[in-house]
Amino acid sequence: MKSPLRATAQRVEPPARRQSRVRTGVALAATLAVALGAGAIPAQAAAPGPKTQTAVPGPKPSPAPGSATPGATTKDPSAADRAAAQKAAAAAAAQGIADRPYMGWSSWSLQASNYPGLNPNGGASWLNEANLLPQVDALATRLKPYGYEYVNIDAGWSNTYNWTSNFDQYGREIAAPERFPHGMQYVADYIHAKGLKAGIYLAVGLAKPAYNNGTTPIWNAPACTTADIVYPDLRTTNGWDSSYKIDFSKPCAQKYIDSQAQLIADWGYDFLKFDGVGPGSFRGGDNYNNVADVAAWQAAIAKTGRPMEFLLSWSLDRNYAADWKRYSNGWRIDTDVECYCDTLVTWNNSVKIRWDDVPGWTPWAGPGGWNNLDSLNVGNGEMDGITEDERQSYMTLWAISAAPLYAGDDLTKLDAYGLSLLTNREVIAVDQQGIPARPVTPTGSAQVWGMKNGDGTYTIALFNMGSFPAQVSANWSSFGFGGKATVRDLWQHKELGVYDGSIAATLPSHGSRLFKVTPKDGAVKMTSYEAEASTNSLARGASVAGCANCSGAAKVGSLYNGGALRINGVTVPKTGTYQVNIRYTTNDPRSATVSANGQNAVTLAFPPSGGWDIPATLTVALQLHAGANTIEIDSTTPVYSPDVDKIEVPLTVR
Incomplete structure (x- = not known):
């Protein structure tokens, strides 16, 4: 029965952890910013307006795992809302949009790291045409044969290296010439020529610099300016308060979203990451409720006639899961996986909290909309910042959760072990079947997760979340079958033989095993x-x-x-x-x-x-x-x- 208290549980970052993150991220914090789209100016657009400075937030905080506040309760959606969400997801999947978890690569992990040599021009300066195109080439040659196809260009593509934004005269962001001298349509065309799909990034709301005292006209809406799309008090929104909140009771507001969607569609983009969305992004309250923005973007994308996968970010509020599923094709369930330190990630920073947070979202995953766990940084060894055992466990959780698999590594420098993880066809197949696993023994360091596959077999994962080696055991009865079963090790591509009733393994710290189990005796009594x-x-x-x-x-x-x-x-x-x-x-x-x-x-x-x-x-x-x-x-x-x-x-x- 639900608790009588209705407040959503809040997670508080421990002071020691916060201080550590501040120390390691201080250089990056001075220059990181929100980017709201960019690209080459289409034929119908006038010359770009003046460059303006974008607000500069620090690294996104990482919440600490833990129990809910006593008595706190996450609400269930109504039956009608759940049905509407399922209907919308099914319709998207029927059109081939998010019919399976997408696979690809994203730029942000390399942008967010202080690893030597990655960002020589300041925080998040890695992203530019010269660095991006070799990643496209590497994705096409090394990972595309295994199903990786999306190239997601994250924040910064419209900003100079000192984070000054570039807009066209209609308040739509365009490429920063020093980063993308040929514009964003050129980049999309290059990606498509490799047989891949192109992704781009925007943040929720009207970017403050685009407002321009309310005088900026809206494309294809002669009577509308930016003064006609926001609240008169210029209230702010998104995870960084870098945008004015759009008032969708005003007819010009949808026109502005339509204009942005048409621009990126004209450039040829197949994917949009929409960032800083609330409730979520560590923000709550009316000013940060962006459900109307998300709905407006879904409608705008549909009007363009170009199929486009639509992802929301970050740390979305699960109270609104039905809205996210109804109006988008994926939602980030947690904070950034990156550590904002001298590597791409660390185990304790925010990789391991996914084991705590994904179970509550599991019922919402399926064709048309997926739980997004963020980038998969398992391919670069030392640069990743985690051990080989942690790298395998990292990818194992993503795969059994039916999460999108998109690398954040430098694809031109994948090591042999990382390449073997990213290209294991049996593990990829677990992910791509789109059936998320659940934990059945989640207490303590020894955890067992699994699910029944579409062919009647079972996928079972063992994890040791502790700091010392430990034995982890999975019992067939936890999954509803018993007796004898054949077991295959999916990471090692080995048949292990017949096991009666259970399987056990001694795992190293943060280690894992992944099995395909085929029952021989049927259901357990x-x-x-x-x-x-x-x-x-x-x-x-x-x-x-x-x-x-x-x-x-x-x-x-x-x-x-x-x-x-x-x-x-x-x-x-x-x-x-x-x-x-x-x-x-x-x-x-x-x-x-x-x-x-x-x-x-x-x-x-x-x-x-x-x-x-x-x-x-x-x-x-x-x-x-x-x-x-x-x-x-x-x-x-x-x-x-x-x-x-x-x-x-x-x-x-x-």
């Missing part, structure tokens, strides 16, 4: 015990509630501050350790203490299932004795525990 059964015991406010997608259309919730559910009469044939599946719902990270017969209590972290009516499964090992047992799920902390649908107990000891 389980006994289900409904949480809402009248034979169970409820304590301290725990109560039964309806749940449309739960077994029996009901669940037990209000497990808070000592509220507890005791499931009575759990019967097994003999004494031993049983892998018990707890079927639960929660839209936020929650915890509960689980015990059997009042003994050996263990506190478990329950990742979001993705909705209060969307069940997920977590597996816990419990010692049961022959005959009848009790299993208790108890809230013992100020944080709400998840709602419980049922438990499933296998009839075999494991």
